[in-house]
Amino acid sequence: MLLEHIAINVPDSVRMADWYVKNCQMRVVIQIEEPPYTRFLADHEGKTCIEIYSNKEVPLPDYHDVHHLSYHQAFSVDDLEATKDHLIEQGATFVEEVNFPDGTRLIMLRDPWGIPLQLVKRSSYWY
Numbered sequence: 001m002l003l004e005h006i007a008i009n010v011p012d013s014v015r016m017a018d019w020y021v022k023n024c025q026m027r028v029v030i031q032i033e034e035p036p037y038t039r040f041l042a043d044h045e046g047k048t049c050i051e052i053y054s055n056k057e058v059p060l061p062d063y064h065d066v067h068h069l070s071y072h073q074a075f076s077v078d079d080l081e082a083t084k085d086h087l088i089e090q091g092a093t094f095v096e097e098v099n100f101p102d103g104t105r106l107i108m109l110r111d112p113w114g115i116p117l118q119l120v121k122r123s124s125y126w127y
Contacts, residue, residue, distance in 0.1 A: 005040060005049035008115070009061075013037045013054040016113055023090050024075060026050070064114035068095055072108065072116035080107050080121050092117060 010016050017039035020026040029049065030040035036053040043049075050073065063071075077083045084107050088094060091112035098106045103123035111117045 003048075005051045007051040007053070009036075009055050009058060010052050010063075010113055010115070011054060011060055012113070013039055013052045016052055016111075017041060019090070019112060020050075023087055062114070063116070064110070066114075066116065068108050068110070068116035068118070072118045074118040074120050076120050076122070078121070080105055080119050083119055084109065087111075087117070087119075 014037050017026075017028060017031075020041055021028060025044040026041040027044065028039055029042045029046075030038065032038040032053075036055040038051060038053040041050045041052065075083075084094070087109055092109040095108040095110060095116070097108070100106075100123075105121045107119040109117045109119065
């Protein structure tokens with residue numbers, strides 16, 4: 001099996017997709033212009049997709065209330081500080097930073113919709 005995508009129901013999928021494209025090097029690979037305004041966003045290598053949509057017929061979680069260790073989206077980045085600063089300038093909020101003895105660093109933010117967004121710089125990768 002190969003993970004194809006992870007889906008998340010959000011209040012405004014169009015604006016959220018635009019924000020992730022502008023700020024997280026994502027690109028829209030599927031775009032549906034009628035409800036639920038689905039967007040499939042792929043990373044710049046096309047290896048991972050996030051499906052976001054706005055389905056008002058099911059309960060929307062309040063992502064501000066979801067603990068970042070219960071759910072988050074993680075992005076591997078080369079320059080943690082510059083990326084963190086840029087995302088905060090674009091409406092993200094800082095949550096915490098965790099540094100591990102092996103040199104791995106994690107910076108947890110929340111995007112403008114409250115969804116936990118983790119920036120990762122690992123000392124080594126398994127993939």
